[in-house]
Amino acid sequence: MTGQDLELQVRRLLESHWDEARGYCVPNPTTYPHLWLWDSxxxxxxxxxxxxxxxxxxxxxxxxxxxxxxxxxxxxxxxRRADSWLGPLDNTSSLTQPPMFGHAAKVLSSRGFVPSxxxxxxxxxxxxxxWRTRRTDDGLIYVVHPxxxxxxxxxxWDDFGAPGRTPDNYSRPARTAWNKARVHDITFDSDGGAQWSTSFVACPAAFNAYVAFNLAELAELLGDQELADRAAQLSETIDNLLWDEEEQLWSDLPIVGGGSSARVPTSDGLMPALVTQDRAKALAALGQLDDPDRFGAPYGPANVARTHPSYDPxxxxxxxxxxxxxxxxxxxARRWELDGAAHTLADRSIDGALQSGWAEYWNPENGAGLGAAPQTWTGLVIALRDPSILAQGIGHASPNEGVIER
Structure with missing residues (x-):
């Protein structure tokens, strides 16, 4: 498929889900008729x-x-309100989600669309x-719901008290019901924002990486030294507290509930490679993307290590x-100049998007579409064909560590 053909398909995908009155795409009109933070x-x-x-x-x-x-x-x-109770507010949920808006603002600006x-x-x-309200005393960012x-x-999250605590008895309906019930364990601030939970509080490696990454991206866009310092501090804390030497990944840290399942090898444990200053850690983690005994699969990285008992494609x-x-x-991968790995990942991701019918997610073994289809965020594969969308030198590693310069 040519780049022009791919662009045409992605444009049709987004335009078919665009809500002109509200000014955003619905991820899927039937399954996901609302706005979701990181989707948008x-x-x-x-x-x-x-x-x-x-x-x-x-x-x-x-x-x-x-x-x-x-x-x-x-x-x-x-x-209309969501089917589940998501807090006391009428128009929005009371939870948050990975804050990808710092990176989005930087990408938009780099392409001539400067946010207000x-x-x-x-x-x-x-x-x-x-940073102010969701940090532990150790300096990690926590979440209060899966x-x-x-x-x-x-x-x-398997040993946070949820039904389906082992790979042998996992039940998606039971886990969904458990997740819905956990909202009632949350305390809320005066404006309705989620504050704490009596049953689930954790510092996920990926979520912390997303925060550090977006701090760094927005810091560069705004020339904001305070944000840059926070990004560097959080990145160092992630390395110091979450690196799992045995798995060669970053693991999650349970605070309320949870236990050893926080170390299950999932691809989320690679995300701090976006921000770490430790080249050895980054390469050890990213090298698992194409390892068939870990996450390497024909249609892009599996989300759980393929040899782990929990793995179900x-x-x-x-x-x-x-x-x-x-x-x-x-x-x-681009940040650490792993151009071969980035090219392979791009090809497999595009193949997966096409094979799956632009599905929300897909089986990494055969590309079979799963979840909602078509789903708008799958159009991200268009970015993998255009390195110019990548702000040079993502993160804040030094030039002598082999990263691409800004």
Whole structure:
């Protein structure tokens, strides 16, 4: 398929899900009829790649539901409340999600779509909220529900008291019901934002990496030294507290609930390669993307190590390949000048998107589509064909560590 053909298909995908009145794409009109935080950040990146100024409208809409405290909700309801109770607010959820808006703002600006001062201020306040209100005494960022982490059925949450605590008895309906019930264990701030939980609090390696990454991206865009210092501090803390020498990955840290399942080898454990200053750690982790005994699969990285008992390539967050994760792995590979790995990842991701029918996620062994289809964030594969979308020198490693210079 030519680049032009791919671009045409991606444009059709986004336009078919665009809600003109609300100014954003619904990920899938039937399954996901609302706005989701990190979905819309990725939509904005795709629009920018397509040269379409709806990139700005999408990012504006993503941040428009921000609470007075600074929390950016993980959902804005599309005309009706969500089916589940997601907190006391009428128009948005009370939870958050991976804050990909710092990176999105930087990508948009690099492609000539400069966000407004108001949107950039919202992005900064969103990251500042995480820093001020969601840090442990050790300096890690915590989440209070699996939905905030983005990987809500991951094996890493198996021993947080959820039904399906082992690979042998995992049940998606039971886990979903457990997740819904956990919202009632959350305490909320005066503006409705989630604050703490009596049953689930964790410091995920990936979520911490996403925060550090977006701090660094927004810091460069704004020339903001405070954000840059926070990014560097968080990255160092991730390396010091979450690196798992045996798995050669970064693991999660349970705070309330949880236990050894936090060390299950999932591809989320590679995400700190986006921000670490430790080249050896980054290469050890990223080298597993193409290792068939770890995450390497024909249609892009499996989300769980293929030799682990939890691995199920057909089941939600138990093994399938995910387009947004592939995009972030690609950024990390480019950061460390692993051009061969980045090229392979791009090819396999595009093959997976096409084979799956632009599905939400897919079986990494055969490319069979899973979840909602078509799903807008799968259009991210268009970015993997255009290195110009990558802001040079992502993160803040030094030039002599082999990273691409800005």
């Amino acid at each position: 950040c990725f939509h904005a990146i795709i629009w920018a790649h397509l040269g379409d100024d709806r990139a700005l409208r999408e990012l504006d809409a993503t941040l428009a539901g921000q609470l007075p405290s600074g929390l950016v909700p993980h959902m804005r309801y599309g005309g 001062a108001e949107t950039l201020d919202r992005a900064r306040r969103g990251l500042d909220w995480l 939905w905030e982490a983005g990987n809500d059925h991951s094996p890493r 057909q089941t939600y967050w138990r093994g399938p390949a995910w387009p947004p994760l592939n995009y972030l792995f690609w950024l990390a």
